[in-house]
Amino acid sequence: DAKTTQPPSMDCAEGRAANLPCNHSTISGNEYVYWYRQIHSQGPQYIIHGLKNNETNEMASLIITEDRKSSTLILPHATLRDTAVYYCIVRVATVFNKFYFGSGTKLNVKP
């Protein structure tokens, strides 16, 4: 699975959009981009995933560049409850393929 690079931490003001970047320059054609988050010591929470098209759900939007070498997770109106570690994971969608969790980005949402 391709390696991802994320900033170790970011700040965001409450109510503003949080834009979390991820670089995955060695991504291959059959690898999906997934975003999870981990609030304190809870289990990783699935947010969104995509292959090449932009995706949106009730939690967030995922913007993948045309060359697929980077992506951005957008939380449109961040709240204090969105403070968490956000993981960008690139993964080949084969049977039973595990998720490799890196260090992620610690997002601090401030009042």
Place this chain on the structure above:
Amino acid sequence: EPEVTQTPSHQVTQMGQEVILRCVPISNHLYFYWYRQILGQKVEFLVSFYNNEISEKSEIFDDQFSVERPDGSNFTLKIRSTKLEDSAMYFCASSERAGHQPQHFGDGTRLSIL
């Protein structure tokens, strides 16, 4: 929304004792996983399980570890003779199908070995 549930939330065990961590995956899911996270470290894959068989296991998952689906709803992780370094959060996950479908995680069991 359906979720993965894990019990107990915290387990304290003496070194050398056996421990069983329990998970109830989402009901229509067929693929099951265990991960662990040592305090302050990354989430690490342990094992995947499908059709009553281990599909893949990591180097961490040695002979002291075993998994079982004893009935139609539970999925368990057993550590036969616990060591101090087994102290960690253990997360169960499940997915509906293989391929690109996401895995959904429980909130974990904190295992403390004394």
